[in-house]
Amino acid sequence: MELSANPFIDDLIRDRHTKRGFLDRPVALDMVRDILEVARYAPSSSNTQPWRCYVVTGEARKRVTTAAVAAFRAGPEKLEPEYAFFPQPLPDPYSTRFNTFRGQLGDAQGVHRSDKTGRMRDVERQFLFFDAPVGIIFTMDRCLERASFICYGCFLQNVMLAARGRGLDTCPQQIWSLQYPVLRAELGIPEDEMVIAGMSLGWADNRLAENRMTLHKVEVDDFTSFIDA
Numbered sequence: 001m002e003l004s005a006n007p008f009i010d011d012l013i014r015d016r017h018t019k020r021g022f023l024d025r026p027v028a029l030d031m032v033r034d035i036l037e038v039a040r041y042a043p044s045s046s047n048t049q050p051w052r053c054y055v056v057t058g059e060a061r062k063r064v065t066t067a068a069v070a071a072f073r074a075g076p077e078k079l080e081p082e083y084a085f086f087p088q089p090l091p092d093p094y095s096t097r098f099n100t101f102r103g104q105l106g107d108a109q110g111v112h113r114s115d116k117t118g119r120m121r122d123v124e125r126q127f128l129f130f131d132a133p134v135g136i137i138f139t140m141d142r143c144l145e146r147a148s149f150i151c152y153g154c155f156l157q158n159v160m161l162a163a164r165g166r167g168l169d170t171c172p173q174q175i176w177s178l179q180y181p182v183l184r185a186e187l188g189i190p191e192d193e194m195v196i197a198g199m200s201l202g203w204a205d206n207r208l209a210e211n212r213m214t215l216h217k218v219e220v221d222d223f224t225s226f227i228d229a
Contacts, residue, residue: 177195
């Protein structure tokens with residue numbers, strides 16, 4: 001017997017969008033715990049479950065963001081990630097998609113690509129968790145290989161979908177990997193853990209233009225080959 005699709009799940013996936021601005025409205029820690037309780041059921045290779053989370057709120061969040069902004073202002077060129085984000089140079093079609101998105105985001109934020117001061121200000125907002133009341137830092141044992149990043153992607157998607165299902169929004173942020181020295185110092189993250197990403201979590205401020213962007217997604221037939229024989 002064929003089962004019909006669950007429209008709630010499909011709508012939840014389509015409705016999840018990255019948000020870059022949040023309301024000054026608290027999120028109960030019990031709700032964050034519930035989100036992680038659901039997310040932990042993500043698939044992982046041979047059930048290795050490579051994720052570790054540091055949830056920062058209140059004074060801890062303030063301490064981390066203050067130190068991260070200070071490190072960024074002291075010399076953004078000195079900040080290097082724990083792992084490469086993109087190859088250099090980034091080839092097409094990825095570079096075209098990247099540049100299209102950056103232009104669209106800049107337009108929504110009212111910041112032209114030539115406006116270096118404005119661009120720096122908007123990067124700095126990332127290190128404030130975009131004013132979200134909850135920040136999460138994700139780490140992974142550095143002894144693991146790149147295959148565990150696949151598992152981690154499943155876990156992060158679960159976190160974001162579980163949050164959206166509760167009316168919350170998120171912004172996954174690779175950029176927090178640049179701040180691993182600050183995060184180690186402020187959160188006691190050991191050297192054997194690699195900082196994978198951060199995430200802003202809260203109630204989105206959808207008055208902001210950057211929170212209302214519609215992104216082009218590649219059509220199924222453009223990235224899929226159906227092979228029957």
